[in-house]
Amino acid sequence: xxxKPLFEELCFRLLGERASWPRLLVxxxxxxxxxxxxxxxxxxxxxxxxxxxxGDLELPAxxxxxxxxxxxxxxxxxWLLYWLSPVLVAALLSQLxxxxxxxxxxxxxxxxxxxxxTLLFSCALYRMQSKNDFRTLREVRLVFxxxxxxxxxLVLPLMAFYGFYILVFPLYGLSFFLGFLxxxxxxxxxxxxxxxxxxxxx
Numbered sequence: 001x002x003x004k005p006l007f008e009e010l011c012f013r014l015l016g017e018r019a020s021w022p023r024l025l026v027x028x029x030x031x032x033x034x035x036x037x038x039x040x041x042x043x044x045x046x047x048x049x050x051x052x053x054x055g056d057l058e059l060p061a062x063x064x065x066x067x068x069x070x071x072x073x074x075x076x077x078x079w080l081l082y083w084l085s086p087v088l089v090a091a092l093l094s095q096l097x098x099x100x101x102x103x104x105x106x107x108x109x110x111x112x113x114x115x116x117x118t119l120l121f122s123c124a125l126y127r128m129q130s131k132n133d134f135r136t137l138r139e140v141r142l143v144f145x146x147x148x149x150x151x152x153x154l155v156l157p158l159m160a161f162y163g164f165y166i167l168v169f170p171l172y173g174l175s176f177f178l179g180f181l182x183x184x185x186x187x188x189x190x191x192x193x194x195x196x197x198x199x200x201x202x
Contacts, residue, residue: 007157010186013057015178023059024178032173039065040177041079042072047181048188049129055192057185078128081137082121087114115158119147122187150190157186 014020030040043060046068050056062068090113097106123146127136136142161183168175 007160007186010057010189011182014059014182014185020059023062024181026062027177027181028174030173031177037173038072038076039068040072041075042068042070044177044180044184045071045075045125045129048125048184051185051188052126052129052192055189057189074128074134075125077134078125078137079121082124082143083117086117090114090117111162114162116147118158118161118183119151119154119187120144122184123147123150123191125184126188126191146191150187150194153190154187157183 015024027040027043030036030043043062047060050060090110094106094110097103097109120143124137124143127139127143127146128134130136161179164182165175165179168179
């Protein structure tokens, strides 16, 4: 099945063009500042909506700050429910396993859980954006189905996301904004492409 876009091409498109750097820098700086990071959340939400609607990968301008804040709140709710809360629970369980002398098992469990919840969050966000309705966040079974349909082409990008996030975590604004920008963009692009492929197959 040759429908999936290339992760390497997406990374080069977003990070390799100097014209994109000022817009990326704004997002990175805002991500360091509690409260103001909601604008960075909103930017990620707006950019992924743009990709879902048009497939356009050009980074949008930083404008309509009130809209960015509102979009950031929506993004935050989905992120808390599908990523941060379960990842923190997984980290706690990993520590308990380590204290029980099962450090390697705990590390593997935490890593796999983070990869899985990153994929689930990406799918939940896509679903919420497609319906423009918070209630879709309760459609856990449907979100799991989306993730199961998509996990194979996302294994390596998810591992790249995790490695980058951990490696650069001391600069958490950088790791958060760039990490989620890349993985969310790629997931949305894959889901959009898969939907188009499915329609053509009907």
